[in-house]
Amino acid sequence: MTARPVRRPIGAITRGTTGHNRLRRSDRWISAVCGPLLRSSADARPLVVDLGYGASHITTYELFTRLRRVHPAVEVVGVEIDPERVAAAKPYEREGLSFRRGGFELPVARSPLVVRAFNVLRQYAEAEAWEHWDLMRSRIAPDGVIVEGTCSEVGHRAVWAALGAEGPRTLTFAARFTGFERPSDLAERLPKTLIHRNVPGERVHAFLTDWDRAWAACAPYGSYGSRQRWIRTAEALARDWPIATAPPAGGPARWRLGELTLPWTAVGP
Ligand SMILES: C[S@@+](CC[C@H](N)C(=O)[O-])C[C@H]1O[C@@H](n2cnc3c(N)ncnc32)[C@H](O)[C@@H]1O
Numbered sequence: 577m578t579a580r581p582v583r584r585p586i587g588a589i590t591r592g593t594t595g596h597n598r599l600r601r602s603d604r605w606i607s608a609v610c611g612p613l614l615r616s617s618a619d620a621r622p623l624v625v626d627l628g629y630g631a632s633h634i635t636t637y638e639l640f641t642r643l644r645r646v647h648p649a650v651e652v653v654g655v656e657i658d659p660e661r662v663a664a665a666k667p668y669e670r671e672g673l674s675f676r677r678g679g680f681e682l683p684v685a686r687s688p689l690v691v692r693a694f695n696v697l698r699q700y701a702e703a704e705a706w707e708h709w710d711l712m713r714s715r716i717a718p719d720g721v722i723v724e725g726t727c728s729e730v731g732h733r734a735v736w737a738a739l740g741a742e743g744p745r746t747l748t749f750a751a752r753f754t755g756f757e758r759p760s761d762l763a764e765r766l767p768k769t770l771i772h773r774n775v776p777g778e779r780v781h782a783f784l785t786d787w788d789r790a791w792a793a794c795a796p797y798g799s800y801g802s803r804q805r806w807i808r809t810a811e812a813l814a815r816d817w818p819i820a821t822a823p824p825a826g827g828p829a830r831w832r833l834g835e836l837t838l839p840w841t842a843v844g845p
Contacts, residue, residue, distance in 0.1 A: 585679030586711065589658045590699040592631030598731040599635045599694050601750040602723055603642045605835065609738070609824045610690050610721055614647040617689055621651045621672075625688045627712075628696030629654040633665035633675060639692060640673045653684050680708045687717040693724045694736070697768045705768035713741050721745075726765045728755070735765040737840065744769075744840040746825060751834045753802035759791050759809075760784040773845050780843040787813060787836075807831045818842050
């Protein structure tokens with residue numbers, strides 16, 4: 577009998593930097609925006625993958641505890657390409673939370689309904705990032721969502737794309753109000769597929785320029801606090817840009833958290 581060939585995980589081991597609560601902004605967005613998807617799933621144990629969780633299990637564990645409040649039987653699998661990081665996470669397994677080795681092929685038993693991959697693709701080349709998006713899209717459930725993004729060391733500045741099986745859907749910016757001077761400071765956290773597009777003539781550049789302008793025009797609202805200024809800026813921007821203005825992804829309830837979501841088509845290359 578010949579042994580079954582072991583498929584090599586797709587991707588490469590990269591830096592494992594991570595930290596407690598670093599991904600809370602994406603966790604709460606996933607809870608709010610993907611919550612209805614998880615709750616309405618025909619699968620009694622909807623599957624969520626946290627891809628590339630890094631040197632510690634902590635962000636996967638936090639995603640698990642937050643999503644268990646949204647759906648009490650959600651199952652979360654942390655997938656990491658570095659076998660040593662998988663071994664280090666294994667002791668933290670529990671009912672509904674497990675860790676395994678793998679890559680962009682998403683080696684799980686069922687098609688995941690949600691995949692979160694944060695601070696993973698930024699370490700690849702742009703052309704590879706598009707290919708890995710395609711591969712992951714081909715592996716999720718038909719109505720599944722991939723949340724792929726980047727954030728600062730402690731998570732105060734974050735930007736992520738949400739993709740469906742059909743392609744990218746939205747782009748979300750999220751910031752701590754004390755974590756930036758002007759909205760375009762978040763450009764440094766754009767996904768790999770957009771970071772090189774922040775140049776004149778590209779839509780994402782036009783958007784960030786308009787956002788800075790609206791932020792400056794709304795400076796007087798800063799006397800009521802940065803949250804009010806952010807909300808007023810979002811309202812002003814919505815006159816010219818198709819930003820989400822209603823739940824679950826938009827409107828004051830999201831803006832007050834320092835978030836802004838708009839369709840990918842508005843900013844994509
Ligand atoms: C910078 S850490 C990010 C950790 C965590 N997601 C965070 O944002 O705090 C990136 C991790 O992704 C892993 N990684 C890179 N490519 C991967 C792939 N194709 N599949 C699974 N893990 C991958 C690396 O080994 C590394 O541990």
